[in-house]
Amino acid sequence: MLPDCVDATATLLARADYVADRALATVVFLGLRMGRPLFLEGEAGVGKTELAKVLAQALDRRLVRLQCYEGLDLAAAVYEWDYSRQMMEIRMAEAAGVTSREALAADIFSARFLLRRPLLQAIDFSGPDAPVLLIDELDRADEPFEAFLLELLSDFQVSVPELGVFKAPSPPIVIITSNRTREIHDAVKRRCLYHWIDYPDAQRELEILRRKAPAAAAALARQVVAFVQALRGRELFKNPGVAETIDWCNAVVALDRMQLDPRIVDDTLGALLKYQDDVARIRGAEAERLLAQVMANAGGA
Amino acid sequence: MTALAPPSRLAANVMEFARVLRRSGLPVGPGKTLAAVEAAAWVGPQRRDDFRAALAATLLDRAEQRPLFDQAFRYFWRDPKLMERAMQRLLPRTPGPLARPDDEAPAANRLAQALAAPREHAAAPEPAGPIELDAALSFSAAEVLQAKDFETMSLDELAQAKRMLRMLHLPLPRVPARRYARHRAGRQLDVRTTLRQSIKFGGEWLIQYKRVRRTRPSVLVVLCDISGSMARYSRMLLHFVHAVAAERGRVHAFTFATRLTNITRALRHRDVDQALDEVSRVVRDWSGGTRIGACLDEFNRHWARRLLGQGAVVLVVSDGLDCGAGPQLDEAMARLRASCRRIVWLNPLLRFAGFEPKAAGIRAMLPYVDIFLPAHNITSLIELAHALAAEPAPRLHRAHYPIRKRRLHDGDDRRATHSGPTGNDVAGAQRPRNTESLHPGL
Structure with missing residues (x-):
């Protein structure tokens, strides 16, 4: 079921249209084999989240996703009791004349009334295989949540005081991503395999476009990639990620263009750059210059 | 070693490699080493890039460690000659006064030291002796000290001032958090607790529990100028920053002169002296020139x-004397202003009564600053606490934005809204009404 070597992992990912470089494939392989969570960092839009989705799809597992945000608490991450239904149950028990407090408590705090949030879903799953658990943008959650996660990642069990302990029969495949808005505590990282996902090189990005924007002609895709790669060397406030490259390529295709020209670049720059000062810097003369450079290189090659 | 089977040659080498990394300063503990050995066994040494990725994934935990790792990997796993050369770098030589901002060289030096060091250095001994409680500092003495310029203080006075700084509180504006806390005067029903408690009474809601939204202090980012002209002040202010950082979690600190250095981690030591030692170890451009524009730009990017992201307050500590002020500084300040809640500029030059912003750097920065304060003695830092505690006026469009804290004449100010000199009464205008509750705990 799980890939048995790095090559197999790379093939597995490639089959699901995820173009991973060798280092990432190695780390994924190790994560699967050693049963350790993957801790992925990198700029926005380099495919951290996508990796989890692809892995779930390729391994035919369920994907459980926990999107972190500031103030994420146990009730939203692990479980919560369904209060309204519990209330109703109490009223109905009253009407039926149930008098035993013990029985009532046992009844309303049973699994029926438990709302399972992502972390509990990932631990208390049905079916033979553990799901893929994606803990997205952990840096947005606050530190106490990290401490809780630490406990969870070491034994994969959750205790619900009223109900007992849930323990995962087999540990889920955990992928944690962070955009580095703050440093994650070392203790969490220590339990994980760490990998920094960088922007892809031209060749890999071209391969990604071939798969993700198949409508684009090969020549256009090459130009798009060359332009984006040149743009990343421009010291922008926010460099365009792979997702932006794909968007932009699709945008140009949607406008029925077979190749880039200065006007089309100016018109569609919003798909690529998301900050006004970046757009202002690149639009016009700078874009034209970059484009000329890209075209010259393409002509020379 | 335990009585287990002897480790394979590969495992032994991986362990040795982990040791080298640890000696060169990477936090590689036994847990990571074990993981690396396991990972190495899974991947095997057949493919060099796989092997490297496996070791990197298990031994590193942040992207910045990568260059050092790569270099160590090259030395350790390929060429014994390179290793020898690394050892030779250790021959005694005088360290240059200014390390060039070169990525490769410092890492190589650290590595060379690590390879040669037979053992790790023992941890620095704890400062011995009882800490003397300073009862001698009478009230009036404290008062005098508060007003004294850091630059003119004697060593003794500096030590006392440091002690006082440690007790300063910085009341930052609080922003609402997402979580709730149980509270008697809350408006919202805390259903979970209410229901849980109602079980006691057979499901009857006898007591209602309420909750309120929690608040948390906003993030504080300190950008501290450590160029030559700021030397005395920045050291004192780092003490201050350390005190603030110890009190509450979300403080990020940077130093800049010719380049930007993140010292947040270094300041985490509880002991202020250890923390500052750590800072001076990390920072490489003490007392150099200043390139404010470039450093701010780097911070922005x-x-x-x-x-x-979270309603941060930015504290810039600088005299604004930039060697290369230009449009870059203007741009960087505009961007910085757009991305934070407030910019506070602490400028020791403001201590001079007749201070006028002549320097190009200062004039470029001023229009973007929300609060402009002196920072040359303890009183001025107390004033900072007051200014931060004051509820901020909503920020208006830049062109209409009223001058807030200025101790200068506006003759050369670019904005038209400001008319007439503000004189020396500005400090009073900004001070919050309820000074009593906001008084820092001195």
């Missing part, structure tokens, strides 16, 4: 989006 690499850190602003990561740190300033």
Whole structure:
């Protein structure tokens, strides 16, 4: 079921249209084999989240996703009791004349009334295989949540005081991503395999476009990639990620263009750059210059 | 070693490699080493890039460690000759006064030291002796000290001032958090607790529990100028920053002169002296020139989006004397202003009564600053606490934005809204009404 070597992992990912470089494939392989969570960092839009989705799809597992945000608490991450239904149950028990407090408590705090949030879903799953658990943008959650996660990642069990302990029969495949808005505590990282996902090189990005924007002609895709790669060397406030490259390529295709020209670049720059000062810097003369450079290189090659 | 089977040659080498990394300063503990050995066994040494990725994934935990790792990997796993050369770098030589901002060289030096060091250095001994409680500092003495310029203080006075700084509180504006806490005067029903408690009474809601939204202090980012002209002040202010950082979690600190250095981690030591030692170890451009524009620009590009998302207050400590002020500084300040809640500029030059912003750097920065304060003695830092505690006026469009804290004449100010000199009464205008409750705990 799980890939048995790095090559197999790379093939597995490639089959699901995820173009991973060798280092990432190695780390994924190790994560699967050693049963350790993957801790992925990198700029926005380099495919951290996508990796989890692809892995779930390729391994035919369920994907459980926990999107972190500031103030994420146990009730939203692990479980919560369904209060309204519990209330109703109490009223109905009253009407039926149930008098035993013990029985009532046992009844309303049973699994029926438990709302399972992502972390509990990932631990208390049905079916033979553990799901893929994606803990997205952990840096947005606050530190106490990290401490809780630490406990969870070491034994994969959750205790619900009223109900007992849930323990995962087999540990889920955990992928944690962070955009580095703050440093994650070392203790969490220590339990994980760490990998920094960088922007892809031209060749890999071209391969990604071939798969993700198949409508684009090969020549256009090459130009798009060359332009984006040149743009990343421009010291922008926010460099365009792979997702932006794909968007932009699709945008140009949607406008029925077979190749880039200065006007089309100016018109569609919003798909690529998301900050006004970046757009202002690149639009016009700078874009034209970059484009000329890209075209010259393409002509020379 | 335990009585287990002897480790394979590969495992032994991986362990040795982990040791080298640890000696060169990477936090590689036994847990990581074990993981690396396991990973190495899974991947095997057949493919060099796989092997490297496996070791990197298990031994590193942040992207910045990568260059050092790569270099160590090259030395350790390929060429014994390179290793020898690394050892030779250790021959005694005088360290240059200014390390060039070269990525490769410092890492190589650290590595060379690590390879040669037979053992790790023992941890620095704890400062011995009882800490003397300073009862001698009478009230009036404290008062005098508060007003004294850091630059003119004697060593003794500096030590006392440091002690006082440690007790300063910085009341930052609080922003609502997402979580709730149980509270008697809350408006919202805390259903979970209410229901849980109602079980006691057979499901009857006898007591209602309420909750309120929690608040948390906003993020504070300190950018501290450590160029030559600021030397005395920045050291004192780092003490201050350390005190603030110890008190509450979300403080990020940077130093800049010719380049930007993140010292947040270094300041984490509880002991202020250890923390500052750590800072001076990390920072490589003490007392050099200043390139404010370039450093702010670097901050904007690499850190602003990561740190300033949550209503952050930015504290810039600088005299604004930039050797290369230009449009870059203007641009960087505009961007910085757009991404944070407030910019506070602490400028020791403001201590001079007749201070006028002549320097191009200062004039470029001023229009973007929300609060402009002196920072040359303890009183001025107390004033900072007051200014931060004051509820901020909503920020208006830049062109209409009223001058806030200025101790200068506006003759050369670019904005038209400001008319007439503000004189020396500005400090009073900004001070919050209820000074009593806001008084820092001195």
